[in-house]
Amino acid sequence: MNDRPDLAVETGCDGVHVGADDAPYAEARRIVGGDAIVGVTCKASYHLAMEAAEAGADYVAFGAYFPTATKETATRAPLDLLGTWQSVATVPCVAIGGITAENCGPIAAAGADFLAVSSGIWAHPGGPAEAVRAYNAAIRTALAGA
Numbered sequence: 001m002n003d004r005p006d007l008a009v010e011t012g013c014d015g016v017h018v019g020a021d022d023a024p025y026a027e028a029r030r031i032v033g034g035d036a037i038v039g040v041t042c043k044a045s046y047h048l049a050m051e052a053a054e055a056g057a058d059y060v061a062f063g064a065y066f067p068t069a070t071k072e073t074a075t076r077a078p079l080d081l082l083g084t085w086q087s088v089a090t091v092p093c094v095a096i097g098g099i100t101a102e103n104c105g106p107i108a109a110a111g112a113d114f115l116a117v118s119s120g121i122w123a124h125p126g127g128p129a130e131a132v133r134a135y136n137a138a139i140r141t142a143l144a145g146a
Contacts, residue, residue, distance in 0.1 A: 005031035005038075015039070017061070017116075020048070025055050039094065044077035046084060053091040060085070061116060064097020065107060070118045073097055082111035101134035105142030115139075 001008035001016045005028040008016040015037025018028045028038050039059040040052035049060040062081050064073040077095075085093045095112035100120040107115065115135070124131030 008032055008036065015058070017041070025052055025057055029056065041096070043075040044081060046081060049085060049089070049091075049093070053089055057091060059092040059094055059114070060089075061094040061096045062112075063095055063116075065095055066098025066100075066103060068098035068119070071097075079106060079110040082107070086111040101131060101138050104135055105138045108139045109142040109145065 001011065001013040003017070003019060003022045005016045005018065005023055007013075009032055013036075016028055016032055017039040018025065019041040020043060022028075023031070025038060025040050032038060037058045038056075039061055040048075040057045041061045041063070042048040042052060044062060049062070052060050062077040062085070064071075064075065065077055065079075067073075077097075082093060082095065092113035093111070094114040094116050095107045096116040099107060099115050099117050101124070104115055104120075117135070120135070121128050121131045124134070126134070
C-alpha cells in the first residue's frame with residue numbers, strides 16, 4: 001500500500017511504502033507491526049536512506065529518475081546514487097519515477113534491486129503482460145552488459 005499504513009492494516013496488505021511527506025518510518029512501523037514490510041522514499045538523499053536503513057526500513061527508494069505523471073516530483077536522483085548505495089548498504093534499494101521498459105536498462109545496470117513502476121505497466125500500448133515482458137528483456141540485456 002502506498003502512503004497509508006492505516007489502510008495497509010485495514011486491507012491486509014503485506015506492507016506499506018511511505019514517502020517523505022507521509023507518516024515517518026517509526027509511525028508506519030508502529031501502525032503496521034513488526035512483520036509487515038515498510039519501505040521509505042529517500043528522493044535523492046543518501047543521508048535519508050542511511051537514516052531509514054538504520055531505523056529498520058526493509059528497503060529504501062530513490063527517485064524520481066524520470067518525469068512522471070503519477071506524482072508531482074521536484075527531485076531527480078542521480079544514477080550513481082544506486083551504485084554508491086550498493087557499495088555500502090545491505091538494505092535493498094528501489095528506483096522510482098517515470099521508469100519505462102525503454103529507459104529501465106541503465107537503472108538496473110546502475111544497481112537498483114527493484115523498479116517501482118505504475119504507468120509503465122498500465123499504460124503500455126501492448127497491455128500489462130507485454131509491458132512486463134518488455135521490462136524483463138530490457139533488464140536482462142542491461143545486466144548482461146554490466
